[in-house]
Amino acid sequence: MKLKMILLAVFAAGLLASIAIAKPPPGKGSTTSTVTTATTTTAAPKKVLVCHKVAKGKYVLLSVAKKSAPARLKKTGDVLAVNGTCPGPIQGHTGTTTTATTTTTP
Secondary structure (H helix, E strand, C coil): CHHHHHHHHHHHHHHHHHHHHCCCCCCCCCCCCCCCCCCCCCCCCCEEEEEEECHHHCEEEEEEEHHHHHHHHCCCCCEECECCECCCCCCCCCCCCCCCCCCCCC
């Protein structure tokens, strides 16, 4: 019986000590105010746009991790996108070249 009373007393003392040490939850407890300042920083983008060259001189726009871009650019024909667009054929160019010769006779 004495052992149970001692264990109960130790348990109660530990419980009261933990309550006394514990912090109150946010918004509860003391009314002291704290001032925090926040600074905003813009993180560098984690992805970059790469143009992957496919058949017939066309490109496909890919979004790749910034760390993998150098390896991607080592591939033949892959380039970084400029203003979010890939290079393409000149407008009105169909991919074939035709030449016309004219001769005039006096």
